[in-house]
Amino acid sequence: MNKKKIDSATIISAVIVLALFVAVFIAEQIIPATSMLFTVIKKGATYALVAVSMNLLNGFTGIFSLGQAGFMLIGAYVYGIFTIPVAARADVYQYYNGGLVQFTMPVFLAMLCAGLAAAFLAFLIGLPVLRLKSDYLAIATLGFAEIIRALFQWDKLGPVTNGSNMLRLFPNFNDFNIKNADGTVAVYFSTLVPLLIAGVCIGVIIMLINSTYGRALMAMRDDEIAAEAMGIRLASHKRLAFCISSFFAGVGGAMLAMYQTTVQAKSFTTAMTYEILLIVVIGGIGSVTGSCLSSFLFVACSEWWLRFLDQKQMIGNFEVPLLRNGFRLVVFSIIIMIVVLFFRQGIMGNKELPDLIRQLQGKNKGGADK
Amino acid sequence: MSENVLHIEHLTMRFGGVVAVNNLSMDINRGEIVALIGPNGAGKTTAFNMVTGVYTPTEGKIVLAGQDITGHRPDEITKLGIARTFQNIRLFGSMTVFDNVLTARHLRRTSNFLTATFRLNAAEERKMRQETEALLKEVGLSEFRDEMATSLPYGKQRLLEIARALSTQPKVLLLDEPAAGMNPQETEELGAFIKQIKDKFDLTVFLIEHHMNLVMGISDRIYVIDFGKQIAQGTPAEVQNNPAVIAAYLGVDEDEGVQ
Numbered sequence: 001m002n003k004k005k006i007d008s009a010t011i012i013s014a015v016i017v018l019a020l021f022v023a024v025f026i027a028e029q030i031i032p033a034t035s036m037l038f039t040v041i042k043k044g045a046t047y048a049l050v051a052v053s054m055n056l057l058n059g060f061t062g063i064f065s066l067g068q069a070g071f072m073l074i075g076a077y078v079y080g081i082f083t084i085p086v087a088a089r090a091d092v093y094q095y096y097n098g099g100l101v102q103f104t105m106p107v108f109l110a111m112l113c114a115g116l117a118a119a120f121l122a123f124l125i126g127l128p129v130l131r132l133k134s135d136y137l138a139i140a141t142l143g144f145a146e147i148i149r150a151l152f153q154w155d156k157l158g159p160v161t162n163g164s165n166m167l168r169l170f171p172n173f174n175d176f177n178i179k180n181a182d183g184t185v186a187v188y189f190s191t192l193v194p195l196l197i198a199g200v201c202i203g204v205i206i207m208l209i210n211s212t213y214g215r216a217l218m219a220m221r222d223d224e225i226a227a228e229a230m231g232i233r234l235a236s237h238k239r240l241a242f243c244i245s246s247f248f249a250g251v252g253g254a255m256l257a258m259y260q261t262t263v264q265a266k267s268f269t270t271a272m273t274y275e276i277l278l279i280v281v282i283g284g285i286g287s288v289t290g291s292c293l294s295s296f297l298f299v300a301c302s303e304w305w306l307r308f309l310d311q312k313q314m315i316g317n318f319e320v321p322l323l324r325n326g327f328r329l330v331v332f333s334i335i336i337m338i339v340v341l342f343f344r345q346g347i348m349g350n351k352e353l354p355d356l357i358r359q360l361q362g363k364n365k366g367g368a369d370k
Numbered sequence: 371m372s373e374n375v376l377h378i379e380h381l382t383m384r385f386g387g388v389v390a391v392n393n394l395s396m397d398i399n400r401g402e403i404v405a406l407i408g409p410n411g412a413g414k415t416t417a418f419n420m421v422t423g424v425y426t427p428t429e430g431k432i433v434l435a436g437q438d439i440t441g442h443r444p445d446e447i448t449k450l451g452i453a454r455t456f457q458n459i460r461l462f463g464s465m466t467v468f469d470n471v472l473t474a475r476h477l478r479r480t481s482n483f484l485t486a487t488f489r490l491n492a493a494e495e496r497k498m499r500q501e502t503e504a505l506l507k508e509v510g511l512s513e514f515r516d517e518m519a520t521s522l523p524y525g526k527q528r529l530l531e532i533a534r535a536l537s538t539q540p541k542v543l544l545l546d547e548p549a550a551g552m553n554p555q556e557t558e559e560l561g562a563f564i565k566q567i568k569d570k571f572d573l574t575v576f577l578i579e580h581h582m583n584l585v586m587g588i589s590d591r592i593y594v595i596d597f598g599k600q601i602a603q604g605t606p607a608e609v610q611n612n613p614a615v616i617a618a619y620l621g622v623d624e625d626e627g628v629q
Contacts (some may be wrong), residue, residue, distance in 0.1 A: 009479040018473040066393050098405075133622070204487060207487050207488065207489070208486075210478050211478075211485050211487050211491075211495075212472075212473075212481065212491070212498070213480055213493065215465070215472065215473040215476060216473060216476045218465065218473075218474075219462045219465070221464070222465065223460045223462060223463070225460060226460035226461070227457075227473075228443075228444045228448075229422060229444055229445075229456075229460075230445075230448060230453075230473065230474040230476070230534065230538055231449050231477030231538050232445055232476055232477065233445045233446075234445070235441070240483055286464075350464070359513075
């Protein structure tokens with residue numbers, strides 16, 4: 001956090017991140033687009049952003065909020081509603097005469113709107129809810145997310161939200177690919193762009209955390225009474241953190257919409273919030289690096305590495321017992337319990353990547369090769 | 371008398387049927403060191419909490435340099451120039467010594483969250499850091515700069531609390547039992563330190579303390595309360611010889627104070 005002058009650890013971290021981006025770009029051109037790797041990166045990037053935004057609240061500000069799925073839902077819907085091509089609207093809104101909204105926004109503008117809408121709602125919700133403390137706040141935000149989910153499925157709002165029917169046909173990650181005239185893909189960007197979007201957003205959050213406002217938020221987390229006595233206005237700073245976190249949850253929701261290619265309110269369940277919370281806890285409460293790492297690990301485990309547990313597996317002639325549809329979730333839960341029981345600090349505790357590099361440098365002066 | 375900085379008028383605080391502070395009036399002038407003493411449970415910390423805005427007084431008025439601050443929020447009052455330390459140390463535990471002091475500069479910012487996030491306030495941030503560095507040097511904590519606040523020895527933590535309060539650039543510094551848990555030598559050093567920062571930062575100091583040596587040694591004037599009511603006031607010599615005070619308090623506490 002002492003960035004009086006930028007130290008080598010920070011530079012090395014930046015280089016590592018940059019190298020990852022380059023690696024993804026190259027991999028995308030070589031490996032077939034159907035590879036599970038890209039699915040994991042796309043979804044992982046989305047979850048990483050939402051997890052970091054949740055960490056900003058739960059880890060850095062000390063506000064225990066469980067409204068993440070609600071803000072993602074808003075982001076996803078705002079994105080979907082504003083980007084479905086006008087020509088496709090009659091098809092999507094078939095039960096509502098093509099819907100009310102009859103214009104289309106550029107993708108990035110719609111993502112910004114998604115974030116702003118979530119932030120605005122957070123502002124409104126925050127007025128009453130942020131007066132509550134700890135578990136009460138968690139329950140109130142959880143309730144809010146449920147209300148939002150019900151509201152967006154309400155038939156009367158159908159002309160805007162398409163009721164309980166899904167939104168679809170809006171631009172998704174594959175539309176970032178640059179195509180030749182004949183429709184074949186010239187350069188793949190469908191994985192890199194989501195990763196970049198998440199990266200930029202997380203970068204902004206890191207910059208906020210390292211600013212004077214970030215210090216004020218952490219002071220509030222450490223000791224509210226002392227923070228207030230040092231002239232930090234609790235209400236406004238909590239609201240700020242809540243709105244910013246929701247903004248990025250909204251952007252994350254838009255990304256999730258692009259990842260899924262369809263949006264349906266009923267999929268933004270409490271379980272989704274818990275998944276994000278798990279990621280934050282596993283990664284380490286108060287570590288951005290941890291949240292990012294654990295997002296990718298979490299998504300890779302649940303979508304890819306543990307898939308084999310859902311099918312019959314033969315070792316020679318021996319059929320491995322227990323393996324059947326759904327067994328993956330059992331194993332997954334056990335892994336999570338082990339992590340929570342034995343690695344209570346999560347993967348990273350409250351350390352960040354530069355801290356690790358500094359440790360390495362301390363041990364092995366100048367010889368850190370990573 | 372010289373310029374009045376803090377004026378407290380008929381201050382009363384009731385918690386249900388309990389009257390914690392009863393009709394307390396005080397006047398503190400610029401550049402003074404004024405102590406508020408009294409036996410345990412006399413209402414000293416309650417009085418502090420009213421002045422700093424933690425409690426809104428049931429009755430009465432608090433005026434800081436001509437401005438009525440009764441019932442203002444704690445952060446507003448700090449902004450107007452009253453900083454405090456806590457009886458039971460309340461440092462920002464996850465932060466370094468440097469960041470603790472730096473964070474207390476947040477309230478003097480001119481940036482908003484966008485300019486701060488995108489580093490458009492670099493000049494201000496640099497100035498904040500330089501001033502924090504200077505302040506740490508002033509109070510003698512420079513060598514602990516990068517240590518975690520809670521890993522400091524007890525006496526240094528108390529010092530850090532004072533440094534953090536100074537960082538808010540106060541007119542009046544409220545010290546809530548700054549010598550609690552200190553040995554006689556540390557207490558003596560603290561007394562000299564309080565006088566030194568008072569002159570250096572042009573402060574007015576208002577303190578609660580049980581160590582009578584410290585109180586008598588540095589205070590210009592002393593107010594004594596017992597059961598929420600003021601029973602005496604005056605110079606240390608006057609208070610020491612006041613029969614009401616001796617009866618209520620001094621004789622008993624001198625032993626306690628030395629421990």
